[in-house]
Amino acid sequence: MEPILETRDLTVAFGGHTAVGGVSVKVMPRTFTSIIGPNGAGKTTFFNLLSGQLRPTGGQVLLGGKDITSLSPARRTRMGIGRSFQITNVFPSLTVLENVRLAVQAQAGIYYKLFASPAKYAAFEEKAHALLETVLLKGKNASLAKHLAHGEKRKLEIAMLLALETELLLLDEPTAGMSLEEVPAILEVIRKIKAEGNRTILLIEHKMDMVLDLSDRLMVLFHGKLLAEDTPETIMQDERVQSAYLGGMYDDAS
Numbered sequence: 001m002e003p004i005l006e007t008r009d010l011t012v013a014f015g016g017h018t019a020v021g022g023v024s025v026k027v028m029p030r031t032f033t034s035i036i037g038p039n040g041a042g043k044t045t046f047f048n049l050l051s052g053q054l055r056p057t058g059g060q061v062l063l064g065g066k067d068i069t070s071l072s073p074a075r076r077t078r079m080g081i082g083r084s085f086q087i088t089n090v091f092p093s094l095t096v097l098e099n100v101r102l103a104v105q106a107q108a109g110i111y112y113k114l115f116a117s118p119a120k121y122a123a124f125e126e127k128a129h130a131l132l133e134t135v136l137l138k139g140k141n142a143s144l145a146k147h148l149a150h151g152e153k154r155k156l157e158i159a160m161l162l163a164l165e166t167e168l169l170l171l172d173e174p175t176a177g178m179s180l181e182e183v184p185a186i187l188e189v190i191r192k193i194k195a196e197g198n199r200t201i202l203l204i205e206h207k208m209d210m211v212l213d214l215s216d217r218l219m220v221l222f223h224g225k226l227l228a229e230d231t232p233e234t235i236m237q238d239e240r241v242q243s244a245y246l247g248g249m250y251d252d253a254s
């Protein structure tokens with residue numbers, strides 16, 4: 001099987017500082033890969049290189065075997081890379097359902113005509129309902145987005161990301177800023193998306209219990225370099241990873 005995503009010697013330097021250095025990985029379709037590493041290891045920068053927010057100073061990004069290194073973020077989204085912050089806006093004064101319906105409409109290419117036709121409108125709304133069910137936010141359909149709790153807002157963002165229907169999902173710390181009580185709900189949402197089985201998911205996450213629960217593969221970034229890439233079992237026994245742990249790699253974990 002061909003990898004859906006591949007990086008070859010991917011590198012970006014800011015001034016004299018190499019934030020991501022020579023990272024070569026292959027991600028197989030419909031797998032779940034978590035990217036771990038301490039603060040400043042280059043995880044978000046690596047995502048920026050995949051989604052096109054940043055251009056590398058060296059190396060390549062390939063999607064389905066095609067070199068996409070010079071393509072814009074919008075082109076990459078159309079080709080199948082979805083990243084949560086690419087959603088331009090959660091409209092705070094619209095309801096949860098309206099926000100997701102607009103994301104569904106945008107994916108269908110209907111931006112300006114709010115009511116294209118009653119049949120289409122009903123189909124968009126039905127899809128929005130289904131997405132809200134996936135992210136366990138159905139009870140909040142009628143709430144205004146601005147009234148959601150932080151964890152619920154993240155769920156809304158995930159529903160809007162799913163509306164893009166990209167095969168690849170880049171999730172950058174979906175539990176960031178959440179209270180401990182909110183974390184299990186997000187874990188359940190991600191588990192559910194994984195169980196649907198039709199996506200390739202890359203997750204940046206510090207919460208190791210969550211990472212071990214979800215991942216088929218782990219990538220460990222350390223000072224911008226790929227320290228290891230393997231199954232969670234092998235990674236957890238890897239001496240280099242262990243010494244990185246002992247060296248305080250996860251001091252910041254919560």
Ligand SMILES: Nc1ncnc2c1ncn2[C@@H]1O[C@H](COP(=O)(O)OP(=O)(O)OP(=O)(O)O)[C@@H](O)[C@H]1O
Pocket residue numbers: 014019037038039040041042043044045046
């Ligand atoms: N636009 C930029 N200009 C200069 N330096 C940058 C830029 N973006 C990232 N860096 C630097 O690159 C390094 C990697 O940062 P990055 O945010 O990718 O780390 P991270 O692994 O995602 O960390 P965290 O876990 O804290 O989110 C850091 O030293 C950061 O300061």
